[in-house]
Amino acid sequence: MDDDKVFKALADPTRRELLDRLYARNGQTLGQLCETMDMKRQSVTQHLGLLEDANLISTVRRGREKLHYINPVPVYEVYERWVRKFEEGRLSLLYDLKQELERKQT
Amino acid sequence: MDDDKVFKALADPTRRELLDRLYARNGQTLGQLCETMDMKRQSVTQHLGLLEDANLISTVRRGREKLHYINPVPVYEVYERWVRKFEEGRLSLLYDLKQELERKQT
């Protein structure tokens, strides 16, 4: 997994919404996704391209249509490799800050 | 929490590295962080500013120094509000994709 591609893909609100819509209803075509996206089809295509490049979605061609499916694996990997690490130290980090603030005030 | 600010802040590798360094050693000054960052102090300041704006770090002034501390809360909130949602549907989404692929091939 390319951490950077995943984070950059998630950085855009349009792309997060596309993932939301696919989460609500998986396997939609480009046309279906465009109906609700208030921008040109070609722009949506670009966003979907970045999502696919980050491996956040997978696509299947069916005739002249292209179906889009969420690939939840990289999201989970982001959590595993990056978020959880910070979570583990959560309380101790807050404790450090509290200590520092108290030290300063006295 | 501002989802967008958090995601955008996490989108840059330099900022993720800053969080990594603060995770390894919390409460570092700007100067300390600059020593290892291979870019001008002013650029690091900008990155730290975005991290603070996203509430990913907190700062404490101590004399002429500025100490930086990780604030793990928004990272956890990103996980709670966004990552976990996708995690919950993980298996079923993979099942959808498998179904679709099989349907197409037959």
Added chain:
DNA sequence: TTGATATGCAGGCATTTACCTGCATATTGG
């Protein structure tokens, strides 16, 4: 006080990004 140190702030510049328009290609149904 004064020189050294630590950080703040403003502006410039090259790259990337996100959107667009215009046109090309591929598939389906009649």
Added chain:
DNA sequence: CCAATATGCAGGTAAATGCCTGCATATCAA
């Protein structure tokens, strides 16, 4: 076949981004 439909591809542009330089301000230590 042919018209309608669904998507692909190639630029163009305005705004955002990331890095820089130059200078200002604030604190410490002798």
